[in-house]
Amino acid sequence: MNFYGLMILTAIEVGAVGVDLSAFAESIGATEKQLTFGILWGIGIPKFIMIAAIFMHLYGDADSKILTMTALFPAFFIIVMIFFIGLTSPGAPTDLPAWCRPPSWL
Amino acid sequence: MSGDHGHEHHIEPWGPHDWSHGAPHNSFAPLVMSIGFGVFLYAFANIFVMGGLENISSMAGVMLGFIIITIGLIIWWRQDMSFDGVYEPQGVGAPFRNIDLRKVAMWIFLMSEMMVFTSLFSTYIRYRLGIPNCEDVFLSGEWVEGTTVNCFEPAAHLIASSWFHLAPGAVNTFALIVSSFTIVLALKTAKMSNKKYAKKYDIETANVDAHRSRKVGIYLGSTLFLATLFLTLKLIEWFVGFPTPGPLTDLNHGHSEIKSLFAEGYTIHANAYTNYHYDTSYHGGHDIPTDSALYAMLESGAHPGGMMMADIRVSASTFYVTTGTHGVHVFAGMVGLSYMTFKALRGGYGPSNAVSIEYFGLYWHFVDLVWVLVFPFFYLY
Numbered sequence: 453m454n455f456y457g458l459m460i461l462t463a464i465e466v467g468a469v470g471v472d473l474s475a476f477a478e479s480i481g482a483t484e485k486q487l488t489f490g491i492l493w494g495i496g497i498p499k500f501i502m503i504a505a506i507f508m509h510l511y512g513d514a515d516s517k518i519l520t521m522t523a524l525f526p527a528f529f530i531i532v533m534i535f536f537i538g539l540t541s542p543g544a545p546t547d548l549p550a551w552c553r554p555p556s557w558l
Numbered sequence: 559m560s561g562d563h564g565h566e567h568h569i570e571p572w573g574p575h576d577w578s579h580g581a582p583h584n585s586f587a588p589l590v591m592s593i594g595f596g597v598f599l600y601a602f603a604n605i606f607v608m609g610g611l612e613n614i615s616s617m618a619g620v621m622l623g624f625i626i627i628t629i630g631l632i633i634w635w636r637q638d639m640s641f642d643g644v645y646e647p648q649g650v651g652a653p654f655r656n657i658d659l660r661k662v663a664m665w666i667f668l669m670s671e672m673m674v675f676t677s678l679f680s681t682y683i684r685y686r687l688g689i690p691n692c693e694d695v696f697l698s699g700e701w702v703e704g705t706t707v708n709c710f711e712p713a714a715h716l717i718a719s720s721w722f723h724l725a726p727g728a729v730n731t732f733a734l735i736v737s738s739f740t741i742v743l744a745l746k747t748a749k750m751s752n753k754k755y756a757k758k759y760d761i762e763t764a765n766v767d768a769h770r771s772r773k774v775g776i777y778l779g780s781t782l783f784l785a786t787l788f789l790t791l792k793l794i795e796w797f798v799g800f801p802t803p804g805p806l807t808d809l810n811h812g813h814s815e816i817k818s819l820f821a822e823g824y825t826i827h828a829n830a831y832t833n834y835h836y837d838t839s840y841h842g843g844h845d846i847p848t849d850s851a852l853y854a855m856l857e858s859g860a861h862p863g864g865m866m867m868a869d870i871r872v873s874a875s876t877f878y879v880t881t882g883t884h885g886v887h888v889f890a891g892m893v894g895l896s897y898m899t900f901k902a903l904r905g906g907y908g909p910s911n912a913v914s915i916e917y918f919g920l921y922w923h924f925v926d927l928v929w930v931l932v933f934p935f936f937y938l939y
Binding site for chain 1: 653654656657661662665666668669672673676677679680683718721724728731732735736738739742916919920923924926927930931933934935938939
């Protein structure tokens with residue numbers, strides 16, 4: 453069941469990129485790129501969960517809970533990397549507010 | 559952390575693999591392989607500097623590294639070949655009490671892998687958001703033909719431009735999902751009790767082992783085939799391209815081939831990348847959005863038009879390094895699968911040690927999991 457679900461979601465994912473969605477995107481007040489991005493995230497997250505929970509046994513087994521905690525341990529570092537490095541702009545080191553730049557606390 | 563049931567360990571020439579006497583999985587082979595990887599990486603880094611062939615003599619170091627890795631692998635596999643699952647060390651302390659130590663170790667290894675891929679994704683997000691997109695730069699009109707502009711060109715711009723370009727990546731996605739399923743089938747088949755197995759396939763209990771070995775071998779072999787297909791298609795996509803003969807030519811806008819990313823000029827050295835998408839004469843002015851600054855500039859004669867030249871080294875590097883790192887993981891899986899298929903066909907897996915397939919499966923599903931993120935955000939968007 454999980455396998456078929458993954459196959460269907462992947463087919464939708466590929467279709468969402470190959471098919472022209474510009475008219476639909478316009479009708480909901482978005483650009484085609486924004487719509488595609490939303491669809492890809494919307495499909496990527498359940499796919500990720502389906503593989504981790506079912507195929508990797510992070511759901512339903514006696515040791516699932518502790519192993520899920522183990523798997524989530526790097527989440528803190530991941531959040532730091534994505535939000536504080538990945539999402540900053542190239543100007544981040546110089547564009548930071550004055551209160552968190554060296555002169556104010558040195 | 560682990561109990562050894564008070565058994566005496568019998569050291570043998572290939573290492574302590576006397577499983578029936580309770581020897582734990584303390585193989586020295588990974589240390590040998592680590593040394594091999596160290597030698598390989600050190601020598602490999604010395605061969606090329608900034609894309610140029612710097613020191614060919616380091617090839618000897620590369621080969622030495624490979625040899626050491628291979629020796630480590632042979633020792634490891636020789637030790638594992640006799641493992642029948644009689645002794646599976648388990649954690650005795652919190653928080654992993656009564657959980658197989660190999661399983662815990664695999665998860666800790668996967669944690670470190672998550673960090674590796676997170677740093678690659680983080681780099682990608684950082685550059686993609688921080689460097690102006692090439693299409694935006696083109697449409698802004700802030701470029702002059704003959705002068706390079708620095709911009710981010712996502713590989714998806716090329717790959718998702720047609721169904722043909724998308725085909726290798728899409729087939730690969732399905733191949734990885736199917737391979738995850740074949741691993742699950744291999745585990746299920748190996749795990750089934752003899753009685754249940756005999757009943758399911760309507761065979762004599764005495765024939766179960768041979769039947770099971772063949773079946774598990776086929777499932778693992780299928781996974782190996784799909785992994786090979788994955789890397790082959792990746793090489794086609796990167797370096798070879800493929801023809802679109804006959805009626806496919808019409809579907810491919812009159813072109814008889816799909817060029818590889820390399821042939822399209824999408825390389826880590828591309829500091830003067832050109833593409834017909836960024837050529838005003840190709841568009842003839844018609845496909846350029848009328849609300850764009852470039853359109854207005856062309857109309858008013860403020861922009862002479864021409865072909866935009868871009869420095870896309872950062873975008874190409876993030877693409878190749880991330881998808882390449884994933885490809886290396888697929889290759890590592892292929893090496894492991896080769897051994898496991900061999901062991902399975904020799905009757906190596908049964909209900910008592912099927913967890914070995916499960917633990918390899920964790921790694922393989924993780925490789926699939928990473929692709930679930932790589933594919934949409936590097937190939938489609």
